[in-house]
Amino acid sequence: MSKFNAFQRKTFWVGSLVVLLMVVLAGCSGSKNDSAQNTGTNQSANQGTDTSKNTEPPATGGTFTYGRPASVTSFDLHNQITANNAFAIDKVFEPLVAFDSEGKIVDWLAKSHTISTDGLTYTFVLRDGLKFSNGTEVTAEDAVFSIQRHLTVGGPLAIAAQVASLKAEDAKTLVITLKEPYTPFISELTNFSNGILPNKFGGVTEEEFFKNPIGTGPFVVEKWDPAGDLTFSKNPNYWQEGKPYIDKLVYKLIEDDSQAINQLKAGEVDGIETLALGNANEVKQGPDTTVATNGSWVTEQLFFNTLDKHFSDIHVRRALALALDRDGLTKALTFGYAQVANSLLPPAIPYNTNDTIKALNHDEAAAKAELAKSKFPDGFTTKLLVASGNSTRAQEAQIIQAAAKTIGINIEIESVELASFRERFFAYDFSAMLNSGQADSPEANSILAFQTDPNGFSKSYWTHYTNDEVTKLLIEGQKTLDGAERGDIYAKLQQILADEVPYIPLYYPDIITGVRSSVEGLVVLPNGSLRFEDVRIKK
Amino acid sequence: MIKSNSLFKKIADNDSPRRWLVLALIRAAAVITCVVAAVFFLIRIVPGDPAKMILGEHSTPEAIQALHHSLGLDLPLWEQFTRFVQNLFTHGDTGASIAWGTSTRELIAERAPVTLLLIVMASVLAILVALVLATLAATNKDRLLDHLIRIFPTITLGMPVFWVGLLLILFFSVRLGWFPVGGVGEGVAGTLYSLTLPAITVAFSQIPTLVRSLRAQMLEVLESDFVVTLKAAGIPNRVILTKHVLRNSALPTLMLLGVNISYLIGGTLVVEQVFGIKGIGSLLFSAISKRDFPVIQGIALYCAISVVIISLLIEISSWLLDPRTKGKQ
Numbered sequence: 001m002s003k004f005n006a007f008q009r010k011t012f013w014v015g016s017l018v019v020l021l022m023v024v025l026a027g028c029s030g031s032k033n034d035s036a037q038n039t040g041t042n043q044s045a046n047q048g049t050d051t052s053k054n055t056e057p058p059a060t061g062g063t064f065t066y067g068r069p070a071s072v073t074s075f076d077l078h079n080q081i082t083a084n085n086a087f088a089i090d091k092v093f094e095p096l097v098a099f100d101s102e103g104k105i106v107d108w109l110a111k112s113h114t115i116s117t118d119g120l121t122y123t124f125v126l127r128d129g130l131k132f133s134n135g136t137e138v139t140a141e142d143a144v145f146s147i148q149r150h151l152t153v154g155g156p157l158a159i160a161a162q163v164a165s166l167k168a169e170d171a172k173t174l175v176i177t178l179k180e181p182y183t184p185f186i187s188e189l190t191n192f193s194n195g196i197l198p199n200k201f202g203g204v205t206e207e208e209f210f211k212n213p214i215g216t217g218p219f220v221v222e223k224w225d226p227a228g229d230l231t232f233s234k235n236p237n238y239w240q241e242g243k244p245y246i247d248k249l250v251y252k253l254i255e256d257d258s259q260a261i262n263q264l265k266a267g268e269v270d271g272i273e274t275l276a277l278g279n280a281n282e283v284k285q286g287p288d289t290t291v292a293t294n295g296s297w298v299t300e301q302l303f304f305n306t307l308d309k310h311f312s313d314i315h316v317r318r319a320l321a322l323a324l325d326r327d328g329l330t331k332a333l334t335f336g337y338a339q340v341a342n343s344l345l346p347p348a349i350p351y352n353t354n355d356t357i358k359a360l361n362h363d364e365a366a367a368k369a370e371l372a373k374s375k376f377p378d379g380f381t382t383k384l385l386v387a388s389g390n391s392t393r394a395q396e397a398q399i400i401q402a403a404a405k406t407i408g409i410n411i412e413i414e415s416v417e418l419a420s421f422r423e424r425f426f427a428y429d430f431s432a433m434l435n436s437g438q439a440d441s442p443e444a445n446s447i448l449a450f451q452t453d454p455n456g457f458s459k460s461y462w463t464h465y466t467n468d469e470v471t472k473l474l475i476e477g478q479k480t481l482d483g484a485e486r487g488d489i490y491a492k493l494q495q496i497l498a499d500e501v502p503y504i505p506l507y508y509p510d511i512i513t514g515v516r517s518s519v520e521g522l523v524v525l526p527n528g529s530l531r532f533e534d535v536r537i538k539k
Numbered sequence: 540m541i542k543s544n545s546l547f548k549k550i551a552d553n554d555s556p557r558r559w560l561v562l563a564l565i566r567a568a569a570v571i572t573c574v575v576a577a578v579f580f581l582i583r584i585v586p587g588d589p590a591k592m593i594l595g596e597h598s599t600p601e602a603i604q605a606l607h608h609s610l611g612l613d614l615p616l617w618e619q620f621t622r623f624v625q626n627l628f629t630h631g632d633t634g635a636s637i638a639w640g641t642s643t644r645e646l647i648a649e650r651a652p653v654t655l656l657l658i659v660m661a662s663v664l665a666i667l668v669a670l671v672l673a674t675l676a677a678t679n680k681d682r683l684l685d686h687l688i689r690i691f692p693t694i695t696l697g698m699p700v701f702w703v704g705l706l707l708i709l710f711f712s713v714r715l716g717w718f719p720v721g722g723v724g725e726g727v728a729g730t731l732y733s734l735t736l737p738a739i740t741v742a743f744s745q746i747p748t749l750v751r752s753l754r755a756q757m758l759e760v761l762e763s764d765f766v767v768t769l770k771a772a773g774i775p776n777r778v779i780l781t782k783h784v785l786r787n788s789a790l791p792t793l794m795l796l797g798v799n800i801s802y803l804i805g806g807t808l809v810v811e812q813v814f815g816i817k818g819i820g821s822l823l824f825s826a827i828s829k830r831d832f833p834v835i836q837g838i839a840l841y842c843a844i845s846v847v848i849i850s851l852l853i854e855i856s857s858w859l860l861d862p863r864t865k866g867k868q
Contacts, residue, residue, distance in 0.1 A: 156597035419587030
């Protein structure tokens, strides 16, 4: 046996050596390949700097690769809403007016706009020499066609204003008249869904057009896999002279969060769209990585079903708000990338009253006193619905659970997968849930209409909260022109919400994007989109 | 296979390969039909609506209804099923993806090669490593090396695949920069290179069971009378080991490998997710979370067909290894 073994060992040591050699060989050929790939990207980056004749900054050219958790499935701007499509559509189609990183409305394809004093007539004058990416001139007729299609289609971001007429007064002037004043209109026009496309889709069918979309945006679709990556190239006819600085923009599908962070660290991507709060500081402090942030239009909230046995009682809702330390919750969960919420409207939205509102702040004694006034003075047991897969929300639920316990409310956390979660709250099949409300444009009405209108399809964000005074104020706010009077209306409305608590605003999370340190000039918009036309890649 | 299948056995015993093939195909068709039908109804019982996943929180009832209508989801379940079956036979497809709009067949055809390549790479790696380790362990029974090799599977079996994958990424890709962090490279060399770490990760989960099974079988054969006889006849050890021992102990391990590979056809989901590989597993994951019914059905069908094919191949290769098993499987 021993002889057998001795021989055995020899052959198998040889065998394992061969295996090892193979692995090493694979590694070597691999690294060769890798360096080839690297030189590939270097070359394309250098080409850019070469054209600028080696004058150091500003660098131009190169490819920006952006890791995103979901692929782009459609460019049909009037039928889409989710971020995966919205943030690709807004690279190709641009609206007449836009918002900047502060959320301020600025002229974009229009060089000027005027609103009549009665709030009924909107006049836009297009920029001179404005062209689509295929070189054809943009006219007011194109704008009429685009907005008309949006009105016809409706879609998830339907134009809420009552449009009486849409008219191209001359080649460059567009006049829109409304049946009744609707102040949020101008801000709703900044939405990606009000981008301008060529009249009659430039002569092709609708289906063909959205497969090869043509707009005025800084980028043109070059290669697109609806279930995978998307490559944009720069629009040679872009109206902002010299921009975009980069030659190509690649949206790379990376579904897994930690995979995205690792690709960022290794330099395989230049930026990643989603970065969990818990990972933000790790990326910020990394040697080659940093974060680009901005305040958002999002309010994280605890929602109550006001049809629920317990939460229909206003004292119960108030008691829970008083029992909750929002300050502590925000500090514990958001690592400095959020602001504590007092009002429903985030600070990045006009007419927010976050600094002046009287919110129900943490006060355990007051909470107990408030619960004593309710129909359930001895407490009760209820459930909190949470979508799984979001660690921040899971911790949020636990903090709320602990806070409720201090006043005798026993909360069971029910964590379900996203598709089931939606199914549940759309059917009002919940007592309380964690979710966030988001504005689509820099406009108070955007959040308020969705969260306070009991007649809207969202039924006050599925809380079924109904208050005639609130509904009246909401409609008044829509008709009052911008100014102090409108501010008063919204201040009053937000205060009622803070007193009656159909939902508890918890915090306003920042937008956090992970980027390589070599990236310059990235503009983070408050809706989470990025302006890539301003980006430069330093080499 | 099953005792009551005496008819099957009788026909198989007649040893006509054509008959065997016919029976195998009938069995395969039955399995595939059951899987497809079961999946069709199961995914519709699970809560969740593809329309609401597309429209998000802005799903007005009108928009949901319009989308349901265009997707045919407003029809009675039975009619949906007959349409599905019709489509399957006329177009050879389970329909257009709800989330991505493209044909399910194309989506799968695009992604299957990467996953299959990953499985082949991982299996080859696992077989090589298992052969070496099992032989070393069996020929050094109860010595230190044997103990070390036997501890190895116990440890690796306890390590979750995603964790092993993350460790490999952190060390070899982020720290050393030897391999790409994720995704699939271009060209044949690029693809093989980018799949190296994922394949090692998958192999890691396969090796322990293979080593155990092979080692136990080899020990049994090594101690059997015919090996003693061979040794006594002065046959060289190398010949005994490669020609007789390995061949006689490979059969159960081959069966095990078959089961493992069948599992991997749809089970590379976690590894694909961790390494950002756009294969069948990650497609299945997104399709399920988006309730993309046609794609889920398509993948189920694809997996059922693949598993049936693999079990046939394993059966055939076991005949080649040991003709005595012919018709007995």
